[in-house]
Amino acid sequence: MLDVVKRDGREVKFNTEKISNAIKRAAEELGSPLREGQVIDLIQKVITYIEMSQQEKVTVEEIQNLVERALKDSGLQDIASIYSTYRNERTKVREIKSDLMNAIKRIGVETDRDNANVGNNFSSKLLRIASESNKWHNLSNMPKHLAKAHENGDVYYHDLDSYNLTTNCLHIPTREMLENGFNTGYGTINKPRRIETAAELSCILLQSTQNDMFGGQSHPDFDNDMSIFVDPTRQEIKEELMGYGLEGDKLEQVTEEKLKERVHQAMQGVVYNLNTMHSRAGSQVPFSSINLGIPANHDAALVCEIFLLEYEKGLGKGEQPIFPNIIFRVKEGVNREKNDPYHYLYEVACRVAAKRMNPTFMNIDSDFNKEYYDKGYMPATMGCRTYLMKNVNGEPGCKGRGNIAPTTINLPRIGILAKGDIDKFFEIFDARMELAKESLLHRYNVLKHLKVKDLPFVAGQNLMKGSEELSPDDSIEPILKQGTWGIGFIGLAEALIALTGKHHGESEEARELGVKIITHLRETVDRYCEEYKLNWSAYATPAEGLSGKFIKQDQKVFGKIKGVTDKDYYTNSYHVPVYHPISIKSKIDIEAPYHKLCNGGHISYLEVDDCPTGEAIMDILDYAYKNTNISYLGINFHIRYCKSCGTYLHSNEGACTKCGSKDIQGVSRVTGYLSLDERFGPGKYDEREDRITHTEKHNKNYHRV
Secondary structure (H helix, E strand, C coil), X not given: CCEEECCCCCEEXXXXXXXXXXXXHHHHHHCCCCCHHHHXXXXXXXXXXXXXXXXXXXXXXXXXXXXXXXXXXXCCHHHHHHHHHXXXXXXXXXXXXXXXXXHHHHHHHCCCCCCCCCCCCHHHHHHHXXXXXXXXXXXXXXXXXXXXXXXXXXXXXXXXXXXXXXXCCEECCHHHHHHHCEECCCCEECXXXXXXXXXXXXXXXXXXXXXXXXXXXXXXXXXXXXXXXXXXXXXXXXXXXXXXXXCHHHHHHHHHHHHHHHHHHHHHHHHHHHCCCXXXXXXXXXXXXXXXXXXXXXXXXXXXXXXXXXXXXXCCCCCCXXXXXXXXXXXXXXXXXXXXXXXXXXXHHHHHHHHHCCCEEEECCCHHHHHXXXXXXXXXXXXXXXXCCCCCCCCCCCCCCCEEEEEEEXXXXXXXXXXXXXXXXXXXXXXXXXXXXXXXXXXXXXXXXXXXXXCCCCCCCCXXXXXXCCCCCCECHHXXXXXXXXXXXXXXXXXXXXXXXXCCCCXXXXXXXXXXXXXXXXXXXXXXXXXXXXXXXXXXXXXXXXXXXXXXXXXXXXXXXXXXXXXXXXXXXXXXXXXXXXXXXXXXXXXXXXXXXXXXXXXXXXXXXXXXXXXXXXHHHHHHHHHCCCCEEEEECCEEEECCCCCEECCXXXXXXXXXXXXXXXXXXXXXXXXXXXXXXXXXXXXXXXXXXXXXXXXXXXCCC
């Protein structure tokens, strides 16, 4: 009456039938079924081994070892090998199940903070549980060396839960969709006639697109696209007023007044909707970006100005809107200089940014932007920093295109492994880039099995370039050839410290080496473009949860190395570390070259004191855009407001100065988007705590910009 101790500690009676079934399965898999007498003999051998050990209890593992021994002693080596493989697979499944169960248990308490804009409600938790399950599924089905590279922290496959299901992000062809109409599944939405309806439908486009994708969505030319609905609204107002007997100058004056009221209402609706319109099982509002600032006419300028004014007002009590991320494009001859026709829009944008941390700003005079602008293609970006214009498979530009998927390389680990040997660094770096490329090609081959009907809105309604001639049962492969495939990186600063002892904000040698490293990445992805005829890109990864994940893995392997692994996060992409004292001018000068190199996405942040002025922000941008080739800039500071009455507060005020409430909300920027302070993940929380203001006092050569 032998007792068997199971893996969970329970004790059950010894059961020969389980041994019999396992042996038979192994034999059948080999194609050599055993006779019943052979199976009985093997079971008897196992029993004999147990009796020889004189144990009263035996573990499941010990029994399995004895079954393998019995098979080998009986000359059944092939079946023993199959049985061993089966054991290992079952062990792997149990470990996955255990890890998954633990993850689900944690999610049941609170969702993680890989994404600072995911909530903590029922649908958020349900989404995260499904997410964890599909991550394990995808890891277990990819080649083992690719799975291992992700699991051990050499590289990182972003949004692994979506690896087999969908693509990343999209610049929506907004005007085309509104002019042609679209169907979200229950019927056709015709072309709107009024600006209010067009504005509302622009939000529906963002929401419906996000439900098909895992990343962010953008209106790449919002003010110009919305402008075509302004004049029909004007004419409607005018006809109504003429019916009341108005005419002449009075008719024109009142028409424009009423029109502005209608546009204000429409733009307020956009701001409100994008902060309340939940998608993805209700877990979050759309990760929306709106590009504007270069109006083609007066009506587009009106949309641009009023949208900025409505965002400046905030939400119902004046609270900070988290979405959309606004990108204001700056261009000499359009809005940058005082005598430019739309300079007043630039002034409004800087004033709003000084209060709301949005808009961020994009320099259309950067040579790589100007090249496309001069050819008639309007550059745009997303708040997360995704950028694409070049296209090896068709017309350039961004409308209808997005980043299909990114893989990120752990640069600090390469720096540590190289042990100061620059040649060794590039040798390992080359191997990691090959690995990243292989992972993205594998993802390509998985995704191409999706059909148009698997992405019913973005592909089925032809939002995505390449989908125009496809039917519901066609592969989405033509779409995959239009988007970009990003090879990203994190922790250039820590990699430079590992190699040279200093990062690029401290040393000219490190500064030159940093540019050399990312130039090598860009040259490699450009070569991949020619070789594979896909849009490979160098991507300055907006690492949110990853900033803390990579460093934890490296601490376990290498311990804490000063300046490299002695924090709780790695520095984002090519940025100068947030804790390093540096002037605004120096930070701009150091980071500017990376914007051109990182053609899959880039941004630089400048930390300023709370409550900057619009004039100060314009001074910063004027220096950057007139003296360097930098493109996308965000001005960061800490926002605090009273949740009870909406009053904005300085950082040292513990209670509301208006109503006395201590219910204070903090807002900061994380990887491009704004987020509530309490929603930051561990790595990003620590990084935010280390941020210091970039001011002139850190550099004697700094001149007022």
